[in-house]
Amino acid sequence: xxxxxxxxxxxxxxxxxxxxxxxxxxxxxxxxxxxxxxxxxxxxxxxxxxxxxxxxxxxxxxxxxxxxxxxxxxxxxxxxxxxxxxxxxxxxxxxxxxxxxxxxxxxxxxx
Numbered sequence: 001x002x003x004x005x006x007x008x009x010x011x012x013x014x015x016x017x018x019x020x021x022x023x024x025x026x027x028x029x030x031x032x033x034x035x036x037x038x039x040x041x042x043x044x045x046x047x048x049x050x051x052x053x054x055x056x057x058x059x060x061x062x063x064x065x066x067x068x069x070x071x072x073x074x075x076x077x078x079x080x081x082x083x084x085x086x087x088x089x090x091x092x093x094x095x096x097x098x099x100x101x102x103x104x105x106x107x108x109x110x111x
Contacts, residue, residue: 022049022051023049024047024048024054025047025048025106025110026111027048027105027108027111028044028045028046028109028111029044029048029071029072029105029108030042030043030044030072031044031070031071031072032069032070033057033067034070034076035065035067035068041058042058043055043057043058044056045069045109048102048106048109049102050093050096050098050099051092051093051097052079052091052093053069054088054089054090055069055088055091056087056088057087059087060084060086061081061089062081063081064080064081065080065081066078066079066080066081067091071105072105072108073101073104074097074101074105077097078095079092079093080092
């Protein structure tokens with residue numbers, strides 16, 4: 001029996017290594033988390049960008065849920081949970097933080 005050679009080709013696209021809109025700064029900020037204006041719980045912001053944050057919580061969050069994140073000196077900020085894994089979540093702010101507020105939060109929470 002004669003062996004047949006099959007040529008298989010595939011298309012590929014180079015991976016984009018950093019798809020973030022802006023870099024994130026590692027921080028450690030105590031914050032409050034609210035959902036639907038009903039409950040409040042403490043959380044910790046572990047990295048921050050003008051567009052969003054990674055938070056650690058004591059309660060599980062669901063992807064695509066809307067939350068209110070109260071940051072020190074910034075008040076309540078509306079955000080959507082983009083991903084959630086156990087007790088960590090990545091959030092996208094509905095409005096980016098102004099530069100001066102972002103820089104002040106990074107200074108306060110610098111590691």
